[in-house]
Amino acid sequence: MFVGFRVTRLLCVAALAAVAFAGPSVRQALAQARAVPGSPSEMRMSFAPVVKRAAPAVVTVSAAKTVENRNPLLEDPFFRRFFGPNQGQQGPRQQSSLGSGVMVDAAGLVVTNNHVIEGADQVKVTLGDRREFDVEVVLKDPRTDLAVLRIKEAKEKFPFLDFGNSDELQVGDLVLAIGNPFSVGQTVTHGIVSALARTQVGITDYQFFIQTDAAINPGNSGGPLVDMAGRLVGINTAIFSRSGGSQGIGFAVPANMVQVVVASARTGGGAVQRPWLGARLQAVTPDLAERFDLKRPAGAVITNLMEKSPAARAGLKTGDVIVAVDGHAVDDPNAFDYRFATRPLGGRAELGVMRAGKETKVAVALETAPDSPRDELVIRARSPFVGAKVANLGPSLADELRIDTSTEGVVIVEVADGSPAQSVGLRRGDLVLTINNEKVGKTRDLDRLAKSGGRVWRVTIMRGGREISAVFNG
Numbered sequence: 001m002f003v004g005f006r007v008t009r010l011l012c013v014a015a016l017a018a019v020a021f022a023g024p025s026v027r028q029a030l031a032q033a034r035a036v037p038g039s040p041s042e043m044r045m046s047f048a049p050v051v052k053r054a055a056p057a058v059v060t061v062s063a064a065k066t067v068e069n070r071n072p073l074l075e076d077p078f079f080r081r082f083f084g085p086n087q088g089q090q091g092p093r094q095q096s097s098l099g100s101g102v103m104v105d106a107a108g109l110v111v112t113n114n115h116v117i118e119g120a121d122q123v124k125v126t127l128g129d130r131r132e133f134d135v136e137v138v139l140k141d142p143r144t145d146l147a148v149l150r151i152k153e154a155k156e157k158f159p160f161l162d163f164g165n166s167d168e169l170q171v172g173d174l175v176l177a178i179g180n181p182f183s184v185g186q187t188v189t190h191g192i193v194s195a196l197a198r199t200q201v202g203i204t205d206y207q208f209f210i211q212t213d214a215a216i217n218p219g220n221s222g223g224p225l226v227d228m229a230g231r232l233v234g235i236n237t238a239i240f241s242r243s244g245g246s247q248g249i250g251f252a253v254p255a256n257m258v259q260v261v262v263a264s265a266r267t268g269g270g271a272v273q274r275p276w277l278g279a280r281l282q283a284v285t286p287d288l289a290e291r292f293d294l295k296r297p298a299g300a301v302i303t304n305l306m307e308k309s310p311a312a313r314a315g316l317k318t319g320d321v322i323v324a325v326d327g328h329a330v331d332d333p334n335a336f337d338y339r340f341a342t343r344p345l346g347g348r349a350e351l352g353v354m355r356a357g358k359e360t361k362v363a364v365a366l367e368t369a370p371d372s373p374r375d376e377l378v379i380r381a382r383s384p385f386v387g388a389k390v391a392n393l394g395p396s397l398a399d400e401l402r403i404d405t406s407t408e409g410v411v412i413v414e415v416a417d418g419s420p421a422q423s424v425g426l427r428r429g430d431l432v433l434t435i436n437n438e439k440v441g442k443t444r445d446l447d448r449l450a451k452s453g454g455r456v457w458r459v460t461i462m463r464g465g466r467e468i469s470a471v472f473n474g
Helices: 009-017 026-031 048-057 255-266 286-291 310-314 333-341 395-400 443-451
Strands: 058-070 089-103 109-113 122-126 132-141 146-151 174-179 187-198 209-212 224-226 232-239 250-254 279-283 300-305 321-325 348-355 358-365 388-393 409-415 431-435 456-463 466-473
Touching: 048 058, 048 174, 048 224, 058 109, 089 174, 089 232, 109 232, 109 255, 122 146, 132 255, 146 255, 174 232, 209 232, 232 255, 250 255, 255 333, 279 333, 300 310, 300 333, 310 358, 321 333, 388 395, 388 443, 395 409, 409 443, 431 443
Parallel strands: none
Antiparallel strands: 058 089, 058 122, 089 109, 109 146, 122 132, 132 146, 174 187, 174 224, 187 209, 209 250, 224 232, 232 250, 279 300, 300 321, 321 348, 348 358, 388 409, 409 431, 431 456, 456 466
16 A cells, blocks of 8 residues: 655755756765755756666566455355355455565566565566566565565576665655556656654554655555665555555655565575564653653663573663664664664674663674474364464564563464454464463464364463453354
8 A cells, every 4th residue: 555745846846956966977966965956957857867777677566366255154054054065156266466566686586565465376577678477485574564576487687776775865865666556557756755764653563664755556565765876775665545545655664674684585594584682672651761861752671581682691681771773873662673673693783771871882692583493383173273373482483473582382373364263363473372271382282172172162362462362162
């Protein structure tokens, strides 16, 4: 879903200011001082050189999946007896969706949004010259709503975009959005960076978005946000809109986070490798700011530490307030998550920490969370859990699902569309505590209890830190 903008006369002047003094190249123009055009002739500029450089690397992503078109009455045993063996069956049908993507290397590696290809059986990309290619899904990362695809049997070098440093963006900088909105074909829109570090959007786990008023609409999902050097500075992901159309508030995942996902895809891993702190954080409220003698309510308070975690080994303590990561200010836990997750593994991050009213520096090792055997399995026995994939919860998976890393048990990692598990309201991230008053410690316990049958199921789960009890009829 996506949005765009309305340009006023004043914005037109400001938008062209960055390129008004363009020298021999667009890249050199970026290095020059920002200034307002001094004459009408200086305003007769064009984005065409930037578009010519960037547009060939932008693709249309088409995804299709087959869904069972089943009469819902057949799920009820009472109504099922009124149908014959083949009655009520309407056959499978295909659902399709379109989005955008961008190539990030000459070998045909494509970045798009995960929601564009989620659940798809078949994914293809179409280049600007209308050539169509089958692709394989290399990596999906729901936490950032990003996915990486690779063109199959690529026998040529494809045009691609270089990554820009999204930390260098400033509010007011000129940007272009390129994609295929409403399936009308490749479209370019322009605007400015309206805001940076938007952390209260509620779209993905890593909430740290570039906000832009460049027109973004349905179909732009996964397309690039491009700076005036033709570099990729963000992946357009969502909009704020009351109508579903462009209203001038669009959000893009910063390029520095995109690079982390792409780097993991290039190593062939099935999941994104990110640094792990091993601590639970809370936003600083005005009351907490007064309590910790802070000048303003900003930062992330440590409320819990996991034993032997990087945070614990570095000497961090409960009550410490993290206010910076490698010199970048941290206003809340979302900002910390982004800054910490985009640090390279293997080194150390320097955290600015307020402790007892004084700021100190703490060096934390940048390493991944330890993983334990997940023993994943899909529940198939007749029960409310049919169609749910479950796994043993360890530090790595807990971090991935945003669950307290000290928690243990069995967690739902996937729920099939149209399954009984989905119909009773089970979700990814639900921690199954008990079934019929029996504790669930491992995935095999859950599988065994599901196979035990029964007409009444008393289930207790943990969701968002709260215990929920429910009774389901078999």
